[in-house]
Amino acid sequence: EEIPLEELRASPTQGTANQQQEKNVKEQEKQPSSSKETQQQFVGSKNGTVYHFPWCPGAQQIKEENKIYFNSREEAEKAGYRPAKNCPGL
Structure with a gap:
């Protein structure tokens, strides 16, 4: 479940769970909407x-107009695609 960043910042940060949630929200903000x-x-x-x-x-x-989307790595690889070397995490 997504928690708004404002809500995370408003609550006291105790332990690693809140820190991890805030990190996850920040990562989501970097991704396209x-x-x-x-x-x-x-x-x-x-x-x-x-x-x-x-x-x-x-x-x-x-x-x-040239983009093709895949739901999984397996789907992409079955279609003949390989992971990009310059894309961290693939």
Whole structure:
């Protein structure tokens, strides 16, 4: 469950649970708010062979009309795509 950042900052930070929640909220803020991108976990180019997280620099360089979305790594790899080397966490 998402907790608004304001609510986390307003409550006293005790223990690692609150710190982890605030860290998670900050990470979510870095990610795009586009519902299409957040519903799909991975994106590739119709003209390429690699897949990225939607917020990775390589994914952001793909023209919108060339983007193809995948729900899982397995789905992307079955379609012939491999993880992008410049996308941290893949």
